[in-house]
Amino acid sequence: MAKNRTGRVGEQIKKELSVLIQKELKDPRIGFVTVTGVDVTSDLSQAKIYLSVFGDEEKKNESLKGLEKANGFLRTELGKRIRLRHTPELIFKIDESIAYGSRIEQLLGEITHEHDK
Structure with missing residues (x-):
């Protein structure tokens, strides 16, 4: 049951932060930033x-530095929009999975191209 709640809270945080x-x-x-995911701890203290x-x-x-600087503002606004007893501490991380996936796809394309020759 707790997993369900943390998932719902994570999705709501993702939507509001976007x-x-x-x-x-x-x-x-802060450039073109997309929120790709949110992991919330089970006690909702960190996200x-x-x-x-x-x-x-x-x-x-540069975008990460700008977001770290705006952390207080984002957390305050998040607290106003989502009704929680305590607003989670926000920890920003760059998601490398998209770049990793495109690199794998490129390598597979090269292998296929070489195989066809």
Whole structure:
């Protein structure tokens, strides 16, 4: 039963943070950021936010710094929008799974191309 609740809370945090990052934040360091996933601890004290950032490594780091700076604002707004006793601490992480998946697809394409020759 607790797993179900943490999943629902995680999905709600993901939805609200996506809107907040896209519409409310005015920091020029934050580029095109997509919230790809949220892992919430079972006691709802921490939430790991996985982000996909469009751009190179420098752009990813700048966006991460901008989001860390806006952490207090995001947490406050999240607390207003989601009715929880305690708003979870937000921990931002870059999600490398999309880049990893495209790299695997590229390698498989090269293998197929070589095999056809």
